[in-house]
Amino acid sequence: MKTVLTIAGSDSSGGAGIQADLKTMISHGVYGMSAITALTAQNTLGVTDVLESTPEFLAAQLDAVFTDIYPDAVKIGMVSSAPLIKVIADKLNEYDVPLVVVDPVMVATSGSALMESDATETLKQELLPIATVLTPNIAEAEALSGLKIKTHDDMVAAAKHIGDTYHCAVLCKGGHRQTDANDVLYHEGKVHWFESERVDNPNAHGTGCTLASAIASNLAKDFDLITSIERAKAYLTDALRAGLDLGKGSGPLDHGFDIHSKYSEMNNQDLT
Numbered sequence: 001m002k003t004v005l006t007i008a009g010s011d012s013s014g015g016a017g018i019q020a021d022l023k024t025m026i027s028h029g030v031y032g033m034s035a036i037t038a039l040t041a042q043n044t045l046g047v048t049d050v051l052e053s054t055p056e057f058l059a060a061q062l063d064a065v066f067t068d069i070y071p072d073a074v075k076i077g078m079v080s081s082a083p084l085i086k087v088i089a090d091k092l093n094e095y096d097v098p099l100v101v102v103d104p105v106m107v108a109t110s111g112s113a114l115m116e117s118d119a120t121e122t123l124k125q126e127l128l129p130i131a132t133v134l135t136p137n138i139a140e141a142e143a144l145s146g147l148k149i150k151t152h153d154d155m156v157a158a159a160k161h162i163g164d165t166y167h168c169a170v171l172c173k174g175g176h177r178q179t180d181a182n183d184v185l186y187h188e189g190k191v192h193w194f195e196s197e198r199v200d201n202p203n204a205h206g207t208g209c210t211l212a213s214a215i216a217s218n219l220a221k222d223f224d225l226i227t228s229i230e231r232a233k234a235y236l237t238d239a240l241r242a243g244l245d246l247g248k249g250s251g252p253l254d255h256g257f258d259i260h261s262k263y264s265e266m267n268n269q270d271l272t
């Protein structure tokens with residue numbers, strides 16, 4: 001079985017972060033592992049508290065994973081401070097990880113800040129150069145490129161700017177656009193669009209985490225980058241279309257829409 005490690009924050013409501021990552025990985029038939037950068041007290045309405053891991057404890061988690069079950073791919077999500085980013089970069093270099101998806105999580109869908117402002121520079125210098133692919137949403141692509149994004153051409157310009165500066169592939173996600181949900185990849189000097197109509201579902205908590213974990217799972221299974229993104233976007237769109245409606249705010253996706261087993265068919269009546 002292929003193995004994938006997520007390095008990210010825990011979301012107590014289960015829709016984003018580590019929980020979304022592990023659910024996505026099991027749906028892709030890969031073995032998921034986690035190194036937790038922070039605990040968030042969070043639900044579909046927002047984040048009420050954050051407890052960061054210490055850099056030493058994050059390093060210990062990474063050593064424990066890498067010296068035992070070596071991951072075929074790594075997904076990085078919420079990393080809120082510069083010292084934690086530095087630990088991750090050092091460990092990924094030490095263990096020589098080939099496939100790294102970096103989701104530069106800065107602000108949650110609910111509007112809560114998830115990264116300290118002075119950590120952005122460390123992210124740029126330390127993590128972007130070792131990313132196989134970086135997956136900013138529009139606001140994150142603006143912050144990383146310094147460019148304003150309004151049109152499809154602006155998305156391409158920002159992806160090019162980031163990719164050429166930090167030497168990584170960049171997928172600029174259009175999930176926050178009004179008219180479509182088209183994402184654009186800039187990779188090895190070429191531009192590739194992944195087009196999708198918007199799914200009419202206000203429950204979009206954790207879409208970014210889910211897409212990045214699905215890309216990492218597909219890369220671990222030896223699909224090339226474009227195929228990995230195509231498959232990941234199809235999974236994300238189907239998980240949105242499944243129409244789960246939980247919580248009082250922007251609720252989670254149905255990560256398990258595609259998993260059929262004898263256990264998922266059991267209901268309470270079967271148990272009596």
Ligand SMILES: Nc1ncnc2c1ncn2[C@@H]1O[C@H](COP(=O)(O)OP(=O)(O)OP(=O)(O)O)[C@@H](O)[C@H]1O
Pocket residue numbers: 016107108109136137138173174175176181182183196197198199200201204205206207208209211233236237240
């Ligand atoms: N309503 C929608 N319909 C179809 N696809 C969507 C919709 N909303 C988001 N997506 C897709 O979800 C993926 C994640 O994009 P998005 O821009 O939402 O990321 P994000 O802002 O990082 O996510 P998060 O809200 O988890 O932080 C992209 O492929 C995007 O096109």
Ligand SMILES: Cc1ncc(CO)c(N)n1
Pocket residue numbers: 008009010011016017018040042077078105107108109114205206207208209
């Ligand atoms: C822990 C965590 N990571 C990422 C996001 C972004 O969706 C979130 N809301 N929470």
